[in-house]
Amino acid sequence: MAESAKYKRKVQADQHDASQIGVQGVPFFVFNEKYAVSGAQPTDVFLDVLSKVHEEEKKQPKIQVLNNQAKTEYCDDGSCQS
Numbered sequence: 001m002a003e004s005a006k007y008k009r010k011v012q013a014d015q016h017d018a019s020q021i022g023v024q025g026v027p028f029f030v031f032n033e034k035y036a037v038s039g040a041q042p043t044d045v046f047l048d049v050l051s052k053v054h055e056e057e058k059k060q061p062k063i064q065v066l067n068n069q070a071k072t073e074y075c076d077d078g079s080c081q082s
Contacts, residue, residue, distance in 0.1 A: 032056070 029037045
């Protein structure tokens, strides 16, 4: 019973979020909480959005690690620098 209530709350939260951004039908895809694609679209539309998201993600550090010496390391291209 508690498990179904948990999922019900998640669905209701998703429905609320969707109504806040104006979703009125399906399919509706949101990428990185920034880009949306509504309805059935050609493959090129999805490729364009995914390429844009990928380029933006490459520009920002992806991982911030605090090690035992309390130094911060940023990893942006597969390598980490202190």
